[in-house]
Amino acid sequence: MVVLDAIHRIQALHANDLACRWNCKAGKCGSCSMEINGRPKLACMTRLSDYDPEETITVQPMKTFPIIKDLVTDVSFNYEVNKRIPPFKPKPRDADGNYRMMQKDVDRIQEFRKCIECFLCQDVCHVLRDHRRQDAFAGPRWFIRLASLEMHPLDTADRVSQIKEDFGIGFCNITKCCTEVCPEGIHITDNAIIPLKERLADRYYDPVMWLMRKITGKDRKK
């Protein structure tokens, strides 16, 4: 039994109207995010047998987001941020109509694309959770998405200044709490946030390097 099964039992037998989101029951859709004994987790992947049978297990809604009811929170903030991210802008296809990308060049962004949008990283990040900087800070999920676009071998858009100005990457002080809770095991800080910060540093503090790269077309993107 997992925590979600227990909640379903309670729902069916004792509290028909207990609100809780879920879909796939296999850690693939990222719907049943909640705080279990204070830890941000997917209820479908949290086994009851991992807890002491004597212990009371506490389930709470994600604290960062406004509560709708019981375990359901209003996560619309995330969808709003996503809409503001400049979309993928591909270069033209090869002459034979194909796109070519080498596996080793996409391994990194495939890691980011594993994200199931559970928003547990958003829940745990203190910039959103404690400092409430939703107005200025996109949060780790969206740095993952920005990184997956910026490091996409076919993408031609430039989002670097927005990553600083609009999405507020500077607020992140690399506590790595987001990485710790990610159920997909994505190395959010090491593989996405830090490299994005480095790009930014190049652009703003090493303009000569940046200009060189622009002229020669050689970017770290390669």
Next chain:
Amino acid sequence: MADISEIQTFEHDVLVIGAGGAGLRAAIECARLGLKTGLVCKSLLGKAHTVMAEGGVAASLGNTDNRDNWKIHFRDTMRGGKFMNQWRMAELHAKLSPERVRELEEWGAVFDRTADGLISQRNFGGHRYPRLAHVGDRTGLEIIRTLQDFGVHQPIDIYMECKVLNLLKDGPRISGAVGLWRETGRFVLFKAKAVILATGGGGRAWRITSNSWEYSGDGAAMAYEAGAELIHMEFTQFHPTGMVWPPSVRGVLVTEGVRGEGGILLNNKGERFMFDYIPERFAAETADTVQEAARWLEGDPGARRPPELLTRDVVARAINTEVKAGRGSTHGGVYLDIASRRSAEDIKRKLPSMYHQFKELAEIDITKEPMEVGPTMHYFMGGIRVDDDTQMSQTVDGLFACGECTGGMHGANRLGGNSLSDLLVFGQLAGAGASDYIQTLEKAPEVDSDQVMEVIREATDVLNREDGPNPYVLQEKLQDMMQTNVGIIRTRAELEEALRQLEDLKREAALVKAHGASQYNPGWHQALDLTSLLTTAEAVARAALIREESRGGHTRDDFQGEREEWGKHNVIISKGESGMNVRTDVRPDPPADLAAIAYASLEELEGTAKVK
């Protein structure tokens, strides 16, 4: 509520119901064609079933084996569907899927690559060549996220966590739909010139299923109520490999990709039993010795495919037989072994979410131990009957459908990977079809306020009545009943019993009571889903009772084997004056050119591939 002017109202040219692969692709097409487009879904965006798809999307790109082409994909699809497919749909699907998959790359999808940088393709049951474009074992996530992230930048109004309760009509035409915001419990009116249903299947009516709560057959049931026909409802796919242990995860899917990567099925005697179940139709193309199957895994192009990769209906029945004969695994399944076939590193790279799923949920390390698996209700081949080219219902003007909620494309059995491609191909066509239809409309259809108030009254009754049966308990009853009486192997007696019990369940469901308030109340939503679950379950049972033969996803113990006469008929369900009508329609003869391809030998088709 006194009249409909008090109800929140949105107006669109087209309302797409469902935001899985099919609905998203349809909405993107509608927006591209300049239609004012609305898209509504029961869950949050990106959580539809499509996100769960694992193995891959089928398209004859020919990247991994260049002998592949659309004709062979078409032939495989027809053979897998036991020649019950709508010929034209299978043709469109095979021809258009490569284009639809390539288009995803343009929108940012990152499939696994071949050594020369193209989209890599993997083997799957029933597909002659490695044909499934994939991303590890999370292909559905890649596809839904690509469509979602592309879609949010198109002019599409998206309504999340809103359940559409019923469709509205102006005479013979669609005029919109009534929905319920799950969060607030308030109603919403969508006025629309056309509606595209993309609501997925109805597998939640069974106890052991890979489907989530969303799969209550809403689309098929709403279309039926509106006067549309349903086709092929008797053909239900039991996926051969669902988890069987522990009980709480029973039914959760184990991707066919495990067998595609070389996984084998064993009974409790350690026998690779699939060699004993090779049907005649596939004998010429299936390995008949362990040695030949091993050569295939090593990549010998002359070796035939291992029997584990036979079509799903065949493998599911074989497992069922083994278990019934006492040769099952400890918990009533069989063993699926990849540990002895591939290195731990390969398994973790190619099947990461399976590795994770077993590790977390069953405490099994699949790189060391075999998995225990058994059949699970997975997919509806049947559904709303639509025109092959436009995707419009032939009996309700302006009602379109695409994706799993439709029927006909897959015939009696769907090949793995052919659903994701189906969503893309027919989603796009449905969008185009709706646009063409709207051009022909002389004036916008009118919404009839009586219809709207009726839908709202029915929904609020569930909440307002004093007392009544518990919706969860009723659903469990239905699931147990369908599992017992409308399972993999069916008989007349059981199907008749199912229909009797369905009458009782319908009576109970009419009195069901949801406790609590209207805000985010899952008990209420569950109660409202019951109506469609019961309609689709009844359609399956009635269609299954009438088809007296065994074919693909429909097996009758009392009528074994395919019957030639039945191969010439479709079973059609429609709403009658007093209850559900069932009839059989004669299938038109296939176009000669398509028949020639479907019945051709492989050599002939591979020959044409070279002069393509």
